[in-house]
Amino acid sequence: MGKNLFESVWEQHTVRELPSGQTQLFVGLHLIHEVTSPQAFQMLRERGLKVMHPDRTFATVDHIVPTDIRDRPFLDDLAEKMMVAIEWNTKEFELPFYGVGDPRQGVVHVIGPELGLTQPGMTIVCGDSHTATHGAFGAIAFGIGTSQVRDALATQCLSMSKTKVRRIEVRGSLKEGVYAKDVILAIIGQLGVKGGMGYAYEYGGDVIDAMSMEERMTVCNMSIEGGARCGYVNPDDTTFEYLEGRPHAPRGDDFAMATQWWSSLASGEDASYDDVVSLDGFAIAPTVTWGITPGQSCAVDECTPKLDTVPDSDRTGVAEALEYMGFAEEQPVVGTEIDVAFIGSCTNSRISDLREAAKVAKSRKVREGVKALVVPGSVQVREQAQKEGLHEVFQEAGFEWREAGCSMCLAMNPDKLRGDQICASTSNRNFKGRQGSPTGRTLLMSPAMVAAAAVTGSITDVRKLMN
Amino acid sequence: MATTSTDRIRSKVQGRAVPVRGADIDTDRIIPARYLRTVTFDNLGEHAFEDDRAGGGHPFDDERFQGASVLLANANFGCGSSREHAPQALMRWGLHAFVAESFAEIFFGNCIALGLPCFVVSAVDAARLQDAIEVDPNLMLTCDVGGQQVRFGQQVVEAKIPEGPREQFLKGTWDALGQLLEDKEAIAKTAQSLPYVGGTWRKIRT
Numbered sequence A: 001m002g003k004n005l006f007e008s009v010w011e012q013h014t015v016r017e018l019p020s021g022q023t024q025l026f027v028g029l030h031l032i033h034e035v036t037s038p039q040a041f042q043m044l045r046e047r048g049l050k051v052m053h054p055d056r057t058f059a060t061v062d063h064i065v066p067t068d069i070r071d072r073p074f075l076d077d078l079a080e081k082m083m084v085a086i087e088w089n090t091k092e093f094e095l096p097f098y099g100v101g102d103p104r105q106g107v108v109h110v111i112g113p114e115l116g117l118t119q120p121g122m123t124i125v126c127g128d129s130h131t132a133t134h135g136a137f138g139a140i141a142f143g144i145g146t147s148q149v150r151d152a153l154a155t156q157c158l159s160m161s162k163t164k165v166r167r168i169e170v171r172g173s174l175k176e177g178v179y180a181k182d183v184i185l186a187i188i189g190q191l192g193v194k195g196g197m198g199y200a201y202e203y204g205g206d207v208i209d210a211m212s213m214e215e216r217m218t219v220c221n222m223s224i225e226g227g228a229r230c231g232y233v234n235p236d237d238t239t240f241e242y243l244e245g246r247p248h249a250p251r252g253d254d255f256a257m258a259t260q261w262w263s264s265l266a267s268g269e270d271a272s273y274d275d276v277v278s279l280d281g282f283a284i285a286p287t288v289t290w291g292i293t294p295g296q297s298c299a300v301d302e303c304t305p306k307l308d309t310v311p312d313s314d315r316t317g318v319a320e321a322l323e324y325m326g327f328a329e330e331q332p333v334v335g336t337e338i339d340v341a342f343i344g345s346c347t348n349s350r351i352s353d354l355r356e357a358a359k360v361a362k363s364r365k366v367r368e369g370v371k372a373l374v375v376p377g378s379v380q381v382r383e384q385a386q387k388e389g390l391h392e393v394f395q396e397a398g399f400e401w402r403e404a405g406c407s408m409c410l411a412m413n414p415d416k417l418r419g420d421q422i423c424a425s426t427s428n429r430n431f432k433g434r435q436g437s438p439t440g441r442t443l444l445m446s447p448a449m450v451a452a453a454a455v456t457g458s459i460t461d462v463r464k465l466m467n
Numbered sequence B: 001m002a003t004t005s006t007d008r009i010r011s012k013v014q015g016r017a018v019p020v021r022g023a024d025i026d027t028d029r030i031i032p033a034r035y036l037r038t039v040t041f042d043n044l045g046e047h048a049f050e051d052d053r054a055g056g057g058h059p060f061d062d063e064r065f066q067g068a069s070v071l072l073a074n075a076n077f078g079c080g081s082s083r084e085h086a087p088q089a090l091m092r093w094g095l096h097a098f099v100a101e102s103f104a105e106i107f108f109g110n111c112i113a114l115g116l117p118c119f120v121v122s123a124v125d126a127a128r129l130q131d132a133i134e135v136d137p138n139l140m141l142t143c144d145v146g147g148q149q150v151r152f153g154q155q156v157v158e159a160k161i162p163e164g165p166r167e168q169f170l171k172g173t174w175d176a177l178g179q180l181l182e183d184k185e186a187i188a189k190t191a192q193s194l195p196y197v198g199g200t201w202r203k204i205r206t
């Protein structure tokens, strides 16, 4: 049996086995943002350590930055303090930093790929659980905590235990109106939010093969929501085409050599896995979450569950979710009135996401009383969208057109839900209080579905608005 | 830099416990994002579970559980965001060990890095422990890392910690930084062998 990509990359990055039995793993790319790094830099200072590989470390700001008025100092003192901290830390430790005003600034998981920093065969870490996004390129990418950010800064290594690998095959093709977001929500719905614990997910099959890089990023992004710390897709021509010509991608002869190495790492046909599951792509419908974990979802034309029919082990959780969300048992999700529509986050804020949402928003109006905002994932995405006139489509429809950042994905900046508002959101987490109000409610779905909800004022099957 | 230190050995955590029931308790609930607007980990303890506590009746506000040093949870505890602020907040609230049916991996890794053992018990034992502590909040628990068990009263439950972290707690090497710095040559060798480091793709020819 051959090796899968995870094993090959793990092997190539193994520095040594530690006395504890864990692996000292070399980190190929370390991405930094303002929330999980200041304490790590402080720990370095206290121990008199330097950054070992400033050439493999890149920083930006995304979580706390305002997406409307970006003048300094920020109106929020605490946010300003964090901004000053990352500016100071990256200067002191001599790290490349893409701050507010830099054309390369954006959500860390959007800019890594678009700058060509993210490449196949790398190990990539960031103090952020959605680092698995970079796995779309055939990298082993995972989120870490602040003490590990310190370790990666000081040693370019982490102490890690190897995980098992599960291949998830999505066969067939997708129907119209069904997107990458629906695929990952369907996977999590089937395998559960704990299903991936102890595993890396390898996504494959015809549906994944046919996806663009941006779609693959959406799928890998939410691996952590299924309990898998890391998720990836084997690199192929789609990957190489995306990378060619990007600022940090290899050039000329180097690019040809790089593709050779990248291809050699991909799981072969005879690769072995600890587990294999498969899903029928054709059976996936536009999907919406109705609960407080990303696994609590259904097809848009379905209803919330009936408690008697839920397995015993899930019943308390489902009852808690229905109560928090204000849903009855067996209530259709279609028609749920919304207060806010949010298009953004590292899951769905790339140019193809905005194009799909714009198609739905075009020549329509955001329903009165609904606050709708589009927050591009990066300055580059924003500029590309403006070149294509998408901002005008959104603005004419009544969406607010914002600057790049995480925004209402986790509401550390001024963009927040109020009270128990209901938000149709393209982000990745529908946890209690996630969008900034302790009683706020989030329904996750694709960008096209959020646009459909914005213009109709309630959860709507986007397929009815197409053609 | 020393890689072991006796005051870092975590062979046992003894004390009273606090039960926090429910599956899939995520780190946004443990410490809401608004408290991440900080450049230190100080003062997080008082905000642990703040939004859950606002609803009233939370065990963290229950007089009987004040001063607890062990948290008793259910499945997938600490899922979601990688924020180390979550175990930091719980540690600063006074907790030194966690016992649950299962832990989200990043949370588990963050706890190791802070020297906080996480014990995995069966669903039945998790519920048994939670029930016991509710009946008698003064019950003393002994969470034994080497013996992989939690003892309380006359009872013993099996409580697993994977071998790697177990060794780290027993030897006092859970702070990985020292070990990672030990062999800088090996790090340099791995870096050199990787074609993308230093932008020298030519090296894959050989």
Ligand code: SF4
Pocket: A062, A063, A107, A108, A109, A128, A130, A344, A345, A346, A347, A405, A406, A409, A410, A427, A428
């Ligand atoms: S967009 Fe949301 S999930 Fe992504 S990095 Fe920002 S806060 Fe985290």
